[in-house]
Amino acid sequence: GQNIDQPTEMTATEGAIVQINCTYQTSGFNGLFWYQQHAGEAPTFLSYNVLDGLEEKGRFSSFLSRSKGYSYLLLKELQMKDSASYLCAVLDSNYQLIWGAGTKLIIKP
Amino acid sequence: GAVVSQHPSRVICKSGTSVKIECRSLDFQATTMFWYRQFPKQSLMLMATSNEGSKATYEQGVEKDKFLINHASLTLSTLTVTSAHPEDSSFYICSARSIRDSYEQYFGPGTRLTVT
Numbered sequence: 569g570q571n572i573d574q575p576t577e578m579t580a581t582e583g584a585i586v587q588i589n590c591t592y593q594t595s596g597f598n599g600l601f602w603y604q605q606h607a608g609e610a611p612t613f614l615s616y617n618v619l620d621g622l623e624e625k626g627r628f629s630s631f632l633s634r635s636k637g638y639s640y641l642l643l644k645e646l647q648m649k650d651s652a653s654y655l656c657a658v659l660d661s662n663y664q665l666i667w668g669a670g671t672k673l674i675i676k677p
Numbered sequence: 678g679a680v681v682s683q684h685p686s687r688v689i690c691k692s693g694t695s696v697k698i699e700c701r702s703l704d705f706q707a708t709t710m711f712w713y714r715q716f717p718k719q720s721l722m723l724m725a726t727s728n729e730g731s732k733a734t735y736e737q738g739v740e741k742d743k744f745l746i747n748h749a750s751l752t753l754s755t756l757t758v759t760s761a762h763p764e765d766s767s768f769y770i771c772s773a774r775s776i777r778d779s780y781e782q783y784f785g786p787g788t789r790l791t792v793t
Binding site: 598599601608609610611612613616618655659663664665667668669670 | 719721726768785786787
């Protein structure tokens with residue numbers, strides 16, 4: 569079966585750095601997405617990785633290791649507005665998105 | 678670019694009635710549209726995938742006669758919840774995949790359905 573694992577909840581302090589991990593087992597791989605979702609809103613795109621390595625975009629970076637079936641989202645200089653759920657999703661061989669359950673990130677002052 | 682709209686954003690209806698939700702890609706043509714449902718504090722659950730001009734493909738456990746999907750054009754898909762019941766109350770989100778991209782999905786803002 570297809571499976572994506574990420575922690576249910578994480579807590580971090582404003583101004584700090586947090587890393588949200590995601591491991592996956594899917595039938596085929598055509599890339600991995602990270603989305604941010606605030607409560608009551610639709611997901612918004614953060615990043616897309618299809619090759620191994622680190623992609624940096626401002627305060628957010630995403631890393632992928634295809635051989636390990638592993639990705640992480642790194643958030644730096646955390647702000648209160650970063651409190652949200654972060655969803656990891658893998659595009660499988662049929663170009664269908666397989667979703668993780670999401671990680672709720674709580675930022676404390 | 679790549680904007681997806683949904684209408685209505687919020688709807689309250691009585692049990693037994695039907696509700697139609699529209700999903701439009703505003704500035705691109707969408708070969709494929711997806712309909713998701715999300716219950717509070719849970720992740721997105723894919724309900725169905727629809728391609729323009731063909732029948733939708735429903736995920737296991739989703740009743741196709743209850744959740745009618747029509748994808749009549751490259752910019753519009755509709756989801757009709759028929760004979761709605763309180764347990765259908767949820768956040769319904771559509772997404773669209775562009776003809777240009779084979780991978781990214783662009784999400785609509787979602788529709789909050791409450792069935793009383």
